[in-house]
Amino acid sequence: MFKTILIIVFSVTVFGVLFFLYVKKKLKNQLDHYLSKNNKKKSKN
Numbered sequence: 001m002f003k004t005i006l007i008i009v010f011s012v013t014v015f016g017v018l019f020f021l022y023v024k025k026k027l028k029n030q031l032d033h034y035l036s037k038n039n040k041k042k043s044k045n
Helices: 002-044
Strands: none
Touching: none
């Protein structure tokens, strides 16, 4: 029983960390895209 609970907790933890890293990477890419787009508009004006 204890072994099963540990496996479930470990699996959820690993999945959570991987999901967090994926979302962080996507948000960073999106933010960089919008910032570079905004900087191009400012340099044209």
